[in-house]
Ligand SMILES: Cc1cc2nc3c(=O)[nH]c(=O)nc-3n(C[C@H](O)[C@H](O)[C@H](O)COP(=O)(O)OP(=O)(O)OC[C@H]3O[C@@H](n4cnc5c(N)ncnc54)[C@H](O)[C@@H]3O)c2cc1C
């Protein structure tokens with residue numbers, strides 16, 4: 001069966017103003033709105049579009065993390081994923097461990113594509129997809145802004161510093177999404193009801209034979225240094241004079 | 250003692266400034282022995298540039314036709330092989346490095362620290378998380394090889410030196426995969442300075458309202474010798490190409506002067522300009538959040554202000 005694996009990470013919503021705990025042990029996440037990582041919504045949307053074109057038959061959403069991740073998996077099911085796999089753990093899961101866990105699911109599900117977000121907006125690591133591709137021994141097309149499947153290859157346009165790069169990769173492959181790949185659909189209420197009946201499987205990391213050891217430990221968290229408040233100028237002339245004074249124009 | 254391997258980034262036979270920034274970062278680890286690896290179809294000129302960066306003690310070249318267009322899938326297995334015996338493997342936090350380094354880390358079964366912005370010791374680094382709204386200090390477990398990407402906006406380029414390091418060629422035995430093929434890359438079309446190294450950047454947001462209107466920013470930028478940037482909203486709307494996007498998911502820049510016209514100042518945009526020395530914001534909304542970070546703020550219509558500023562600069566030159 002032509003299957004697509006999509007990862008769904010639970011993160012602090014992008015609209016939340018993040019604050020560091022006064023004791024420096026983390027950021028404040030109590031009572032904060034949590035959402036699907038925006039890049040993962042884009043990953044799922046792309047999978048849905050590929051399926052709607054008749055190029056895939058099943059979409060499996062995977063999340064790794066604590067019990068609450070099931071909320072985001074239900075959102076994914078409501079968006080249109082066919083079933084969900086939750087690797088449940090309260091441990092800190094570094095990208096390396098997330099990739100190893102994902103590989104186990106890949107080996108079991110044998111997908112034609114694994115689509116991940118290019119980065120999670122909490123830790124901003126930008127690692128997991130590339131690591132999965134390496135461990136799987138398969139191609140990676142990261143930062144994708146266009147994906148075209150034909151037969152057993154995919155042509156992927158990537159957003160790179162120079163502009164746009166196009167790669168051709170053999171399937172199966174890993175793709176990571178950039179923001180302009182697509183605009184995710186909204187979830188409709190009836191779909192939320194239907195999603196409750198879709199299968200959601202829970203697995204323990206130890207059952208997959210992967211230990212989630214931490215090799216890069218958090219020592220402390222600090223707020224970023226603040227820029228000192230500037231001045232308002234009243235017109236262009238004053239702006240020009242100020243910049244000229246600093247030798248900037 | 251720390252032994253650090255840095256992968257060089259280059260285009261058109263020239264070393265990219267990001268490499269010298271990585272060397273500067275690596276040289277902050279006490280007693281580090283720093284080597285640079287160059288993967289290219291013909292590495293000679295890049296290697297001789299790299300050999301003249303202060304702090305580099307050896308340059309290792311890997312010449313192969315497959316490296317004519319650098320791809321993570323082909324470089325990673327060879328870089329992982331060269332990386333044996335190094336305590337740290339660094340690359341720049343550009344799209345080249347972001348794509349490549351995690352693939353290398355996975356092959357080495359090493360953890361990766363992304364976007365390091367400060368070095369505290371050989372095992373301790375600071376990096377931004379949550380779009381730069383928090384800074385985490387991470388410590389790698391002793392004796393563990395570490396892969397990292399270096400946030401180039403946080404480090405000046407290491408100076409070039411008059412003496413050159415030794416250049417050696419290597420022939421890694423790792424087989425190159427055939428499953429990934431380069432098709433094309435859009436040619437850099439501009440003779441304006443590169444945004445990531447430019448001293449001045451003129452940037453526009455959704456308020457520009459069309460690709461055509463962006464011309465007033467290009468004109469001002471050319472007058473000032475500046476690069477041109479854009480917000481995500483402007484790029485999404487097609488007013489500017491994607492390589493101009495500044496921010497969390499675009500480019501992180503640290504120019505001496507950043508001029509923001511018609512940009513509201515969303516957190517994700519501000520992440521990209523936090524290290525700019527002087528920020529100027531022009532916005533018709535006095536409540537726009539961009540004014541909270543601006544050194545100079547001016548409330549008004551950019552369509553009047555940009556031409557006026559352009560005229561003032563022209564008449565004073
Ligand atoms: C020092 C430290 C302490 C931490 N403490 C905690 C903590 O106490 N509690 C906590 O919950 N987290 C914690 N984390 C976060 C957790 O470890 C991150 O999930 C991990 O670092 C992955 O980073 P990333 O998500 O930025 O990866 P990226 O590589 O940026 O992610 C890219 C993509 O990979 C996929 N992906 C990554 N992780 C998952 C996942 N878990 N499930 C599904 N898809 C995924 C997504 O598609 C994502 O878009 C901590 C992280 C660090 C570094």
Ligand SMILES: Cc1cc2nc3c(=O)[nH]c(=O)nc-3n(C[C@H](O)[C@H](O)[C@H](O)COP(=O)(O)OP(=O)(O)OC[C@H]3O[C@@H](n4cnc5c(N)ncnc54)[C@H](O)[C@@H]3O)c2cc1C
Nearest residue numbers: 454455456480481482496497498499511512513518533551
């Ligand atoms: C996961 C994620 C990642 C993101 N990454 C990025 C990123 O990398 N970079 C980025 O920029 N954004 C990013 N964004 C988007 C960001 O949240 C904002 O939506 C975006 O920056 C807004 O762009 P803007 O300021 O041009 O538009 P707007 O917010 O619409 O602001 C336009 C401004 O122009 C002003 N204006 C209008 N007309 C005039 C005039 N004639 N003269 C003067 N001022 C005028 C208005 O007062 C307003 O303040 C990201 C969002 C998400 C969710």
